[in-house]
Amino acid sequence: MQMSRSELWKNFRLGEELDVTGTFIYNGLRRFHELHKLDYSADLFEVFYQLSVGIERLMKIAIVLLEHDDANDQDAFERSLSTHNHQSLLERIQKHVDLKLSSSDNAFLHLLTRFYENLRYDRFSLKSPLALGKEKHELFDFLERHLQVKFDDRNSIFGYQNTDQYKKFIRKIVIRIASGLYGIIEQRTRTLGLYTYELRHGSKAETVFLGEANIPTEDILWKELLVFFMNTKETSGYLNFLRGIEPLNFDPGLVEDYLDCFQAYSARTQVADEMETLYEDVPDAGERLRLIGVIGSPNVHFPEDDDDEAFEDEPNPFDEPPSK
Structure with a gap:
């Protein structure tokens, strides 16, 4: 009807x-x-x-x-x-x-x-x-x-x-x-x-x-994911890609402030200023931004994940960017 x-x-x-x-x-x-x-x-x-x-x-x-x-x-x-x-x-x-x-x-x-x-x-x-x-x-x-x-x-x-x-x-x-x-x-x-x-x-x-x-459970989620990324010994194309990016020289003494960025807008604005300063020392900021832009993007494919064999003994697979 x-x-x-x-x-x-x-x-x-x-x-x-x-x-x-x-x-x-x-x-x-x-x-x-x-x-x-x-x-x-x-x-x-x-x-x-x-x-x-x-x-x-x-x-x-x-x-x-x-x-x-x-x-x-x-x-x-x-x-x-x-x-x-x-x-x-x-x-x-x-x-x-x-x-x-x-x-x-x-x-x-x-x-x-x-x-x-x-x-x-x-x-x-x-x-x-x-x-x-x-x-x-x-x-x-x-x-x-x-x-x-x-x-x-x-x-x-x-x-x-x-x-x-x-x-x-x-x-x-x-x-x-x-x-x-x-x-x-x-x-x-x-x-x-x-x-x-x-x-x-x-x-x-x-x-x-x-x-x-x-919402409190959502906060537990990002904390558990953070712990996972820091401690997992597993490998995959994505995890190897993350590990292959040289970290910026953030201050270890400000870990509490950095963690607050995940849950508070005001904290993100302050740490963003520090990040911009650190980017001034990056030799090829454009290339780094391209790599960072891959993280979290939809439909990212890492060819090595198609293989069942591990890549621990192979050269760094990220000499070439992953295909999207």
Whole structure:
């Protein structure tokens, strides 16, 4: 049976939108996980913006599936979605389904609404030019109220660390909200005979809605891979290629800073400056960049991997670049 226009909209366009919402939510959680400090408005703006947009749009998918009818005034219905108030969207959803949220979940939605409706453009106003760091104060108020922690001197020059406790708490709240909304979308679309709930394999949306955005596990992954590359005695075309590149003369005393590059943007920017300086001493920087560019590229083929015999006793196979 051929789908109607509204069914095509709900099945495909909203399915595409579900992928978008999951991406926003994942990026917000990922960014919060990366933060070392909770004191900078730009960092928290990035977190709150992505989470507020992602959850808002996820709510609107649920509302379309729950409320839309072909007999509706389509223009009026679409105008009713032009709001950034998470509470009003939640109330519409709860008229149709039993979506239970905890007090901390609801409070977090209030925080996102205040951010998106007020704080997002607050710095463009002359009303309170000295009221700095409002995102920080919103977050501190929220954490104090729901975790019974205390931020005594909020303007301390030392700032406040983003602890594992804070990361876990925010992630659990966001995942509870997102999972509840996704469950409504899945149940409703199954009832309607649609496939809007299907998620692209390996997508950020799948990670959020089905994998609970287990970002700490992602951190374990890169650490385990690093240990593997440093310690494996196995050989392959790729491993030999990596071993054949002369390392830059980084400072062994700064290992901690270098490792931080894998998980924090601010660390990467600092070490990148050091790398640029080291490249000034590379005789043929262009050739080195060509070799480095091979690492991680798709469809790289090392001919020696076609042979079952080991290459330990043969000359360096990288006198010629690997084919791509």
